[in-house]
Amino acid sequence: MALIFFLYNLIFIPVLLLLFPYYLIRALVTGKDRHGLFQRVGFVPSRLFPAKGYVWFHTVSAGEVKAAVPVIREFTGKEPVAVSVGTYTGYKMVREHFGRDVTLFYLPVDFFPFVASLFSKMRPRALIIVETEIWPQLIRRAWQKKVPVLLVNGRIPPKDYKSYRLFRSLWRHIFALYRALLVQSDVEKKRFMDCGAPEELIEVCGNTKYDVYGKKSDPRRESRLAALFEGRPDKPLTVIGSTHKGEEEILFSRFQELKGKTVFILAPRHLERIQEVEILLTEKGFSVERRTSRLSWKADVALWDTMGELDMVYKFADLVLVGGSWIPQGGHNIIEPALWEKCVIVGPYMHNFQEIYDYFTDESALITASADEVAPVVKRLLGNPGEAEAVAARAGACVRANSGAAGRYVEAIKKALSS
Numbered sequence: 001m002a003l004i005f006f007l008y009n010l011i012f013i014p015v016l017l018l019l020f021p022y023y024l025i026r027a028l029v030t031g032k033d034r035h036g037l038f039q040r041v042g043f044v045p046s047r048l049f050p051a052k053g054y055v056w057f058h059t060v061s062a063g064e065v066k067a068a069v070p071v072i073r074e075f076t077g078k079e080p081v082a083v084s085v086g087t088y089t090g091y092k093m094v095r096e097h098f099g100r101d102v103t104l105f106y107l108p109v110d111f112f113p114f115v116a117s118l119f120s121k122m123r124p125r126a127l128i129i130v131e132t133e134i135w136p137q138l139i140r141r142a143w144q145k146k147v148p149v150l151l152v153n154g155r156i157p158p159k160d161y162k163s164y165r166l167f168r169s170l171w172r173h174i175f176a177l178y179r180a181l182l183v184q185s186d187v188e189k190k191r192f193m194d195c196g197a198p199e200e201l202i203e204v205c206g207n208t209k210y211d212v213y214g215k216k217s218d219p220r221r222e223s224r225l226a227a228l229f230e231g232r233p234d235k236p237l238t239v240i241g242s243t244h245k246g247e248e249e250i251l252f253s254r255f256q257e258l259k260g261k262t263v264f265i266l267a268p269r270h271l272e273r274i275q276e277v278e279i280l281l282t283e284k285g286f287s288v289e290r291r292t293s294r295l296s297w298k299a300d301v302a303l304w305d306t307m308g309e310l311d312m313v314y315k316f317a318d319l320v321l322v323g324g325s326w327i328p329q330g331g332h333n334i335i336e337p338a339l340w341e342k343c344v345i346v347g348p349y350m351h352n353f354q355e356i357y358d359y360f361t362d363e364s365a366l367i368t369a370s371a372d373e374v375a376p377v378v379k380r381l382l383g384n385p386g387e388a389e390a391v392a393a394r395a396g397a398c399v400r401a402n403s404g405a406a407g408r409y410v411e412a413i414k415k416a417l418s419s
Contacts, residue, residue: 004170035088036106042114044105046121051080051103055417056124058107058138060086063333064130065093066311067153070211070406071128071413076101079417082122086133089307096221096308110135119145126416131155136174143177148416152409153208154183156191158351159330164195172196179416182409187355205412206405207356209335212311221312229316233297236318236382238262241310242269242332243323248277250326252284254375259286259300261382265313267304269323269332274305311336319381319388321345324352326371331357334366334395341396343388345369345377365394 055075059065065085075081076098083098084107085091094104108114115137127142127149142149156164164171175181175197183189184207193199238258240251243266255264264286268277274290281288281301289299291306304313314320320337322344324330330352337344344366350357360366369377381388 004173036091039106040108042108042111042117044108044118044121048103048105049082049121052123053080053125054082054103054122055079055126055128055413056082056084056122057128057130058084058133059090059094059130060133061090062087062093062307064133065090065097066212066333067208068128068130069097070208071152071409072098072102074406074410075413079125082124092307107135107138110137112137112141115141119147126150126413128152128413132157132160134171134174139174139177148179148419149177150179150413150416151181151183152205152413153405154181154192155188156195157330158354161191161195164191168194168196170196172198175201180412182412184405185355203412205408206402207335208406208409209333209356210399210402211404211406212335212339218312221309222315225309225312225316228291228295231295231297232316233263235260236262236385237265237316238319238321238378238382239265239267239310239313239317239337240321241267241314241323241337243267243277244269244327244329245273245276247323247326248280250371251321251374252281252286254371255378256285257375258378258382261379262318263297263299264301265304265317266301267310267313271305271307274303278303314342315340317342318385319343319345319378321374321378325349326374334360335399338365338395338399341392343367343381343392344395345374345381347371347374360395360398363394363398365391365398367391 057068057072059068072081072083080103082103082105083094084105085094086107091104091106094102108118119141124147127147129149129151131153132155139149178201181192181197181202182205183192183202186204189202189204192202248266266277268274278288286300288301288303289295291302291304295302304310314337317337320342322332322334322337324332326347326349328349331346331350334344334346334353334356346366346368348368348370361368367377
């Protein structure tokens with residue numbers, strides 16, 4: 001194994017020398033990935049870590065941050081907490097939820113000198129990795145320093161499963177360095193075992209995404225958004241969340257017959273597409289106004305051009321369509337609207353959330369509609385609110401039946417800290 005890690009680090013030297021100038025120029029010219037660029041290549045300032053003995057959570061982007069929120073919240077104010085991220089969307093979401101109550105930084109690339117420097121600055125008491133991120137050098141350094149490593153809310157995405165399984169002989173050495181592999185379900189347990197993880201380290205604890213906003217206890221965010229909806233129209237609101245390129249074309253080319261029957265709130269997954277989406281909607285004949293303008297609620301579509309609000313925007317919806325599911329993207333989280341007991345409609349591509357999707361489908365707690373079916377389905381539900389309310393009630397029941405996973409993860413982390 002020592003030879004493997006030596007070669008692993010050796011490979012990083014030419015990669016860094018070749019790629020860093022490219023990313024630096026791209027950041028300066030386009031602004032993409034400019035935020036945190038130097039932290040990503042090892043320059044994480046010591047001043048960020050005034051304390052020692054951090055409980056360190058590693059997330060990547062918005063999805064992992066959101067899943068970790070109820071777990072992180074249990075340690076803030078009680079322990080020094082650090083959160084590392086891999087994307088700007090993740091960075092913004094941590095700030096949105098925790099402000100300056102946590103130390104926040106971008107995780108450097110998995111190169112030994114960068115990782116070793118980080119451990120000496122932080123002196124963490126535990127490293128908690130959220131969902132999937134497997135960085136061999138990071139995990140090995142924690143093991144060498146006798147810092148317990150726990151995976152929480154563990155999952156292996158279907159798109160990654162084959163490649164992980166192909167290299168199981170390597171991963172089994174990495175997985176053996178964890179203190180515990182705490183996963184979402186029995187399905188995920190089997191996947192980890194198929195990819196080389198020792199069964200004795202794996203424990204099924206559930207999915208924290210059922211707990212993320214269960215308490216609905218963020219009055220500042222809620223009141224800020226409630227003020228926006230004070231002038232909402234008499235028409236029903238149909239919220240379409242997390243759409244990807246191609247989906248707006250699929251949906252709004254079929255929604256002509258719904259104009260005047262509902263006001264759409266459209267929140268594309270990536271904000272850099274806002275102008276592109278606005279042009280497309282206008283070409284389709286829909287009037288558009290942006291969230292960051294003064295909403296009059298007179299346009300056909302309110303285009304949501306801010307980050308970190310969609311989960312609570314769902315509260316004000318009459319119907320919810322969750323994007324990423326009308327193209328082979330694999331869908332997005334249906335739990336967020338279900339927490340507010342909303343009727344959720346998705347397309348046929350939900351493979352990234354297959355287990356949750358199957359569970360909700362078995363409980364008749366959501367509706368699946370193909371591209372050609374979606375407009376008639378929305379029209380039917382707008383004309384028959386009783387049907388939508390029944391589906392919404394079952395969705396809320398699914399969430400309540402599965403809450404409590406975050407508490408199990410918190411207890412496991414506390415146990416590791418006290419051992």
